Amino acid sequence: MITPDNIEEVTEFRPGKRFGTLFILLSAVLLITFIFDIFLGSVTIKPAEILRILTGNADGNVETIILNFRIPKAFTALAVGIALSLSGLQMQTIFRNPMAGPYVLGVSSGASFGVALVILGFSASFFAGNLQNIGNWIIVLSAWAGAGIVMILIMFISSRIRDIMTILIIGIMLASGISAVVSIMQYFSSETMLKTYVIWTMGSLGNLSVGQLKVLAITVTAGMILSIASVKILNALLLGENYAASIGLNIKFSRLLIFACTCIMAGSVTAFCGPIGFIGIAVPHIVRNIFRSSDHKILVPGTILTGSIIMLISDIISQLPGTERILPVNSVTSLIGIPVVIWVILRRKNETGVF
Amino acid sequence: MAAVNKHIILLDSLRIGFTSGKRITELTQPLRASSGGGELIAVIGRNGIGKSTLLRTLTGLQEALGGNILLYDKYISEYTRMDLARTVGYISTEIVRASNMTVLDLVSLGRFPHTNWLGKIDRDSYLAIEGSLHKTGLADFRNRNISELSDGERQKAMIARVLAQDTEIMIMDEPTAFLDISSKYEIINLMLELTEEGKTIVFSTHDFDIALNQADKIWLLLNSGILEGAPEDLVLNGSFDHLFDSEIIGFNSNDGSFSFTKKPRKEIYVSGEGIKRMWTEHALERTGYSITDNDNNLKVIIPEKNNKKWLLEIKESTEHFDSIYELTQRLRE
Numbered sequence: 001m002i003t004p005d006n007i008e009e010v011t012e013f014r015p016g017k018r019f020g021t022l023f024i025l026l027s028a029v030l031l032i033t034f035i036f037d038i039f040l041g042s043v044t045i046k047p048a049e050i051l052r053i054l055t056g057n058a059d060g061n062v063e064t065i066i067l068n069f070r071i072p073k074a075f076t077a078l079a080v081g082i083a084l085s086l087s088g089l090q091m092q093t094i095f096r097n098p099m100a101g102p103y104v105l106g107v108s109s110g111a112s113f114g115v116a117l118v119i120l121g122f123s124a125s126f127f128a129g130n131l132q133n134i135g136n137w138i139i140v141l142s143a144w145a146g147a148g149i150v151m152i153l154i155m156f157i158s159s160r161i162r163d164i165m166t167i168l169i170i171g172i173m174l175a176s177g178i179s180a181v182v183s184i185m186q187y188f189s190s191e192t193m194l195k196t197y198v199i200w201t202m203g204s205l206g207n208l209s210v211g212q213l214k215v216l217a218i219t220v221t222a223g224m225i226l227s228i229a230s231v232k233i234l235n236a237l238l239l240g241e242n243y244a245a246s247i248g249l250n251i252k253f254s255r256l257l258i259f260a261c262t263c264i265m266a267g268s269v270t271a272f273c274g275p276i277g278f279i280g281i282a283v284p285h286i287v288r289n290i291f292r293s294s295d296h297k298i299l300v301p302g303t304i305l306t307g308s309i310i311m312l313i314s315d316i317i318s319q320l321p322g323t324e325r326i327l328p329v330n331s332v333t334s335l336i337g338i339p340v341v342i343w344v345i346l347r348r349k350n351e352t353g354v355f
Numbered sequence: 356m357a358a359v360n361k362h363i364i365l366l367d368s369l370r371i372g373f374t375s376g377k378r379i380t381e382l383t384q385p386l387r388a389s390s391g392g393g394e395l396i397a398v399i400g401r402n403g404i405g406k407s408t409l410l411r412t413l414t415g416l417q418e419a420l421g422g423n424i425l426l427y428d429k430y431i432s433e434y435t436r437m438d439l440a441r442t443v444g445y446i447s448t449e450i451v452r453a454s455n456m457t458v459l460d461l462v463s464l465g466r467f468p469h470t471n472w473l474g475k476i477d478r479d480s481y482l483a484i485e486g487s488l489h490k491t492g493l494a495d496f497r498n499r500n501i502s503e504l505s506d507g508e509r510q511k512a513m514i515a516r517v518l519a520q521d522t523e524i525m526i527m528d529e530p531t532a533f534l535d536i537s538s539k540y541e542i543i544n545l546m547l548e549l550t551e552e553g554k555t556i557v558f559s560t561h562d563f564d565i566a567l568n569q570a571d572k573i574w575l576l577l578n579s580g581i582l583e584g585a586p587e588d589l590v591l592n593g594s595f596d597h598l599f600d601s602e603i604i605g606f607n608s609n610d611g612s613f614s615f616t617k618k619p620r621k622e623i624y625v626s627g628e629g630i631k632r633m634w635t636e637h638a639l640e641r642t643g644y645s646i647t648d649n650d651n652n653l654k655v656i657i658p659e660k661n662n663k664k665w666l667l668e669i670k671e672s673t674e675h676f677d678s679i680y681e682l683t684q685r686l687r688e
Contacts (some may be wrong), residue, residue, distance in 0.1 A: 096452075232474035236467050238453040246414055247520060248440030248468040294456040296475065 019291060019298055025304040026101050026290075033312040035072045040321040051207035061236065069206065071212055076205040077315040078308045079220040080273055081283075083265035085307025088226045088280030089287070089299060093234045095158055097167060098344055101281025102266035105154050105171035107147045108277070109178040111263075111270035112201070114146025115139055116182045119197050120189040132186045136272075143271035147263040150174060155255070203274035203330035204313055212272050223306065230257055233294040238294055275328050278337020279314075283307045285344050310336065361428075363392030364413070364524065364580075367420035371408045382408055383420055388574050390557070395550045397566035397586075400558040400576030400679040401598065406559040407447070409576065410526050413557065414445040417627045426524065440468035448507065451501060452645070458504070458512050459497040464485055465519030467636030480519075485633070487518030491545060507538025514545060525549070531565065543569050567611050586611075605686050613627040622647040623686075627657020635665070635679055640682045655682070 015317050039045045051061055084102060091100040091107075118139055124350050153174065187192055199207075208216065231347045236244040245251050269276065287302040288294075316331040366388045382405035390396055398406050411417040413424060415431055424431040426442055434442065444465075452459065465487070466480040476484070485497065488494045496504070496539070499537040499684045504512060512532060517525050531539040543565055546556050548555040550571070560566055566573055575582040575594055582594045589595060595606040595613075603608075603615055623644040625636055634655055635666045636646050656666035665676040 001485070093505065098454075229472065232470070232472060235464060235474055239451050239461075239464060240449055242416060242447060242449060243445070244449065245416055246440065246443075246445035247465065248437045250436060288455055292455050294453050294460055 012315040019293070021289060023301065023305070026302070026309065028313070030305055033165040033274055033309050033316070034074055034078070037077060037312045037316050038070045040316055041065075041070065041319040042322075042326070052233045072208065072210070073206045073315065074312065076208055076213060076216065076273065079216050080205060080269050080276060081279065081305050081307035081309070081311025083220045083223060083269045084215060084276060084279040084311075085088045085224065085283035085287075085303045086300065087101045087153060087262040088282075089284040089296075089303045090227065090230075090234065090262050091280070092256065092284055093237050093296070094258050095154070095167070096142050096237075097099065097166045098156070098285070098348065099165070099281065099341070100148070100263065101278070102270075103275065103277040104168060104341075106150045106174035106178065106280050107154075107262070107266050108270045108275040110146040110148070110150030111143035111267040112146070112275050113178045113182060114142035114144070114183055114267070114273055115200070116197060117146075119200070120182075120193050126219065136209075136212050139247035140215055140219065140268050143267035144263050147267040148259070148269070150178075151259050151263055155259070173339045180331055200274050201263075202328040203276045207265075208272050212277050216268055216272055219264050219268040221259050223268075226257065226261040226264075227300050230254070230261065233257065233301050234296040234300075235294075274330065277334045279307065279333050282340035283310055285340055286310070361391060362425065362428060364388075364390040364557070365425040365428075366422070367425065368466060369412070369419055369424055370421035371412050372420050372437045373408070374420070376419075377542040379420060381420055383576065383578055384580045386576075387582045390555055392555045392571065393550055393553045394555060394571035395569065396555070396557045396572045396574060397570035398557060398574045398576055399561070399563065399566050399598070404576050404578070406576055407528050410445075410447075410557065411527050414443050415439050416445070416524050432465055436456060437468045439501055440522075442521065442522055443524045443526060444520045445526045446510075446513045446517060446530060448532060451513075453501070456489070456501050457498050457517075458493055458501060459484070461501055461512055462493075462515045462519050464496075465516040465521075468520065468521045483521055484517050487515040490518060490548075491515040505538070506533050506543060509533070509544055510534065510538070511545070514542070518549075523554060525556045527556065529560060530558050531560060531562055539565070561596075561611065611661055621645075622649070622651060624648075624650050624654045625657065626650075627659070629657075632640055632657045635682075638679045638683050639686070642686055644686065 039047075041049070043062075043065055045062055045066065049059070051065060052059070053063055065292055087107075088101040091102065091105065092098060094100075154167065154171060157170055161167060161170075186197065189197070233249060237246060237247045237254065239247070241251050244254075266280065281305050284299070284303055287306050288298045290306070291298050291302050293299060311333070314329055314336060318327040318329045319328060366386045368385040368387060370381055370385050371383065372379060374380075383574060386409070398409060400406050408417065411485065412419050413431075413660070415434070415436075426434070431439070462482075462484050463474075463476060466476065466483065467474065469483075470476065470480060485494075485684075488497055491514055493508070493511055493515055496508065496512070499508075501509065501512060514525075514527075514530075527546075531542055534542060539562075547569065550556055570586055572583060573586050573589055575598070577597050579597075582589060582597070584592070584594070590606075590608055590611055593608075598606070599613075604613055605615075606613055621644055623639055624647055625632060625639070627635070635655060639655070652668075652670050654668040657666070658664055658666075665679065665682045667674045667682060668675065674685065676685065
């Protein structure tokens with residue numbers, strides 16, 4: 001029974017309190033990076049300009065940059081960070097594999113394949129010009145389908161092979177196989193389509209039309225709601241499927257729910273921003289190390305915040321503030337994510353089997 | 356008094372096995388067994404006979420090939436997933452591995468079938484979790500990472516998880532495998548305490564001593580089905596002879612042990628009393644001698660006090676030995 005003597009233990013059951021400070025801190029960092037992302041770039045906007053924009057007295061150019069370019073791009077970064085990190089977290093839990101992530105296991109490649117089919121294949125006969133003219137939902141749906149096929153393949157393989165590294169290698173093989181097929185398609189496609197496709201593969205947060213941003217916002221919000229709704233399922237899956245089933249989890253339904261959620265989020269991002277690597281695999285590990293928890297009630301919101309922050313930082317770096325140049329955002333995320341992945345692999349040498 | 360008709364668990368012509376594609380592998384003849392509840396049931400049988408499959412089928416993790424399982428006089432197929440999870444808890448040999456998971460996290464997951472969609476720990480759940488931590492002696496381990504637990508502590512944590520799940524029936528697949536002797540008896544003791552409180556525990560084991568000395572009932576799983584009864588019943592009706600096809604191992608109904616049926620080399624007479632006599636006889640039988648009541652020309656005299664030596668009389672000569680080991684070394688020659 002709860003008595004004055006063990007009241008301290010009672011409060012331990014409200015993890016929100018224990019992690020409150022961390023969440024407030026992360027939210028503050030998110031706000032700051034978001035603001036920095038808007039004001040830093042090839043044209044650095046001074047704080048004084050902010051007031052002028054707010055009061056409607058701004059210089060027309062600055063206002064255009066902020067409203068039409070910087071703000072949509074910052075929101076895109078937010079959506080991309082959330083979507084990729086959450087799908088990485090979900091994949092790591094459902095596969096019980098620390099090396100899982102949408103990019104490394106080929107899910108992003110699957111989505112790219114779907115998009116490539118649309119851009120390089122069918123669209124040549126139906127649509128003229130560039131990506132903007134192809135229906136946004138068609139691109140997204142084909143990305144989901146491509147991502148879904150790879151997810152099913154990986155699930156099928158991982159139910160037979162337990163070894164984490166083997167699955168990782170198979171994921172890389174799948175990705176290479178898909179890129180080989182895409183190369184063949186490139187060989188047979190028109191020059192304009194090829195150019196559209198190559199630019200798309202470099203990954204960009206800044207080329208989304210208002211319509212595309214809307215689609216991205218809708219799908220990522222849906223994925224986020226599904227993720228929050230599935231925290232209990234994800235926690236149960238930490239036990240492994242047998243124990244999870246024995247405590248009352250419907251394994252087939254849960255798998256389907258989480259797969260759908262992952263494919264929707266990773267697929268939508270890949271469809272509009274290109275394949276962006278290593279965010280999905282790295283962020284969940286960073287979050288686990290910040291919060292030192294296995295509870296998805298903590299990890300899911302933690303991942304949403306941290307994923308956004310890291311993606312915003314990547315975007316700030318890719319804009320090379322103060323210069324006229326822009327780096328492909330894909331390279332920046334890889335350079336941030338890869339060291340984290342290597343660190344996880346090296347640490348596993350000492351704690352075998354633990355993720 | 357009439358026999359108790361109430362069954363907590365009833366296996367009615369239950370057929371267990373696997374289906375892979377169109378191929379069906381049935382492991383045994385249809386099984387019939389029951390439990391009146393509040394007891395410790397040991398499932399024993401040779402490797403590969405289907406102990407784990409039976410336990411998984413009982414937990415609802417695996418489909419039966421045919422026949423029925425009734426829990427509390429209700430078909431297992433009539434239970435909803437959640438109702439079943441509130442009735443039967445399960446511990447397999449699989450080890451849970453998750454980074455940053457504490458004992459408290461693990462035990463809290465046992466509340467899964469009782470909590471809301473977010474898994475919020477309410478007052479009832481809190482009390483159930485605290486209760487199971489205290490009962491298993493893990494109260495001070497609550498914030499310990501599960502990867503840092505010893506095998507025995509980990510098994511206790513798994514039991515605490517099922518206790519938090521608050522099921523009347525607990526199914527455990529080899530709960531004492533890989534444990535050292537003291538942890539093994541701690542776990543068995545905990546299981547006995549739980550059955551005294553009314554839980555029904557079905558566990559599989561290869562540890563015949565534990566099954567024979569601690570279980571209230573044994574389900575002896577054979578190709579021909581289940582032979583069930585109190586361990587002593589099975590000893591008396593010779594059921595354990597079915598456990599081995601081989602002729603070199605035999606079951607000794609006098610002391611409930613298995614031993615190699617060696618041809619005795621020679622008969623030997625032992626003179627002396629007490630615990631030293633018992634263990635000396637043990638050693639002699641192990642070495643391949645049979646103990647005789649007739650004072651013959653091969654005789655061992657047990658030392659009466661600590662400082663004396665074992666004496667071996669062969670025909671006319673007498674030899675002295677400091678230990679049983681030296682004695683058996685000589686007798687092997």
